[in-house]
Each structure stands twice: as structure tokens, then as C-alpha cells.
Amino acid sequence: MRLPVAREGLPFIAIATIILLAAAWWARGGQPSPLRSLAPLVAALILAFVVYFFRDPERTLPVGPGVVVSPADGRVLSVQPVSGEPFMDREATRITIFLSIFNVHVQR
Known part of the structure; x- marks a missing residue:
């Protein structure tokens, strides 16, 4: 099965995922605050951008002379x-x- 993202992006995706998990864990503890509520959302947006940046879509090559x-x-x-x-x-x-x-x- 072919990955829809470039292999070179996997470490960056892993780091962004760890940051998202840490932000979600941090948001669940302590006193409720806007910062704690927004941290997972910001981390999720960063993860989405990283996955989007390293995407590797299928391509159909054109054929023909020249x-x-x-x-x-x-x-x-x-x-x-x-x-x-x-x-x-x-x-x-x-x-x-x-x-x-x-x-x-x-x-x-």
C-alpha cells in the first residue's frame, strides 16, 4: 500500500502528533482556562498543515510526443x-x- 504522504514527512508528522497528544493531556488537567482549551485546537491545526504539506498524491503521467x-x-x-x-x-x-x-x- 502506498502512503499518501512523503516518507520524509513522517518524522514531522510524528512530532506534531506527539505535540497534539501532549496538548490534549495538558488541557484535561488543572484549572480550566482559554489557553488550555485552545492548545489542542492549535496543535491539531499544526498537525493538519504538516500532513497537508507533506502530501504525496497519485499522478497520472501524460503520454505523447514532445x-x-x-x-x-x-x-x-x-x-x-x-x-x-x-x-x-x-x-x-x-x-x-x-x-x-x-x-x-x-x-x-
């Missing part, structure tokens, strides 16, 4: 030829992609 598939979600900022880099022996095409925090960050 198809270019981006390694990441985001907005293409530029497509330009480059040459003269020390690691290149010929001209290549550089595609610059901007990823916001809401884009899938898994590189395929």
Missing part, C-alpha cells in the same frame, strides 16, 4: 537556454519553478 513533465507542482517562472556551467558539456534548458507552501513539494 511531452514535458514537471518534477514538482508550482508555477513556471522561466524557460531559458543555459550554457557555460562547469558541470555541463553542452547547452541545456533551465526550467525555473516556484513552489508556494500550498504546492506539493515531492520531487518525482
Whole structure:
């Protein structure tokens, strides 16, 4: 079974889960207060964001001649030829992609 999140995100998800459990435990003890009531909600929102950030959705690759598939979600900022880099022996095409925090960050 394929995980719907990137493996690299699992430690962050585990930490956020532990924080949520600790906040829920802390909220149940002591004097009732708005801070104790809000702590689990804030921790749950953080956990939800972390899971969302590290999501790894299934993709269907397009087929056809001349198809270019981006390694990441985001907005293409530029497509330009480059040459003269020390690691290149010929001209290549550089595609610059901007990823916001809401884009899938898994590189395929």
C-alpha cells in the first residue's frame, strides 16, 4: 500500500502528533482556562498543515510526443537556454519553478 504522504514527512508528522497528544493531556488537567482549551485546537491545526504539506498524491503521467513533465507542482517562472556551467558539456534548458507552501513539494 502506498502512503499518501512523503516518507520524509513522517518524522514531522510524528512530532506534531506527539505535540497534539501532549496538548490534549495538558488541557484535561488543572484549572480550566482559554489557553488550555485552545492548545489542542492549535496543535491539531499544526498537525493538519504538516500532513497537508507533506502530501504525496497519485499522478497520472501524460503520454505523447514532445511531452514535458514537471518534477514538482508550482508555477513556471522561466524557460531559458543555459550554457557555460562547469558541470555541463553542452547547452541545456533551465526550467525555473516556484513552489508556494500550498504546492506539493515531492520531487518525482
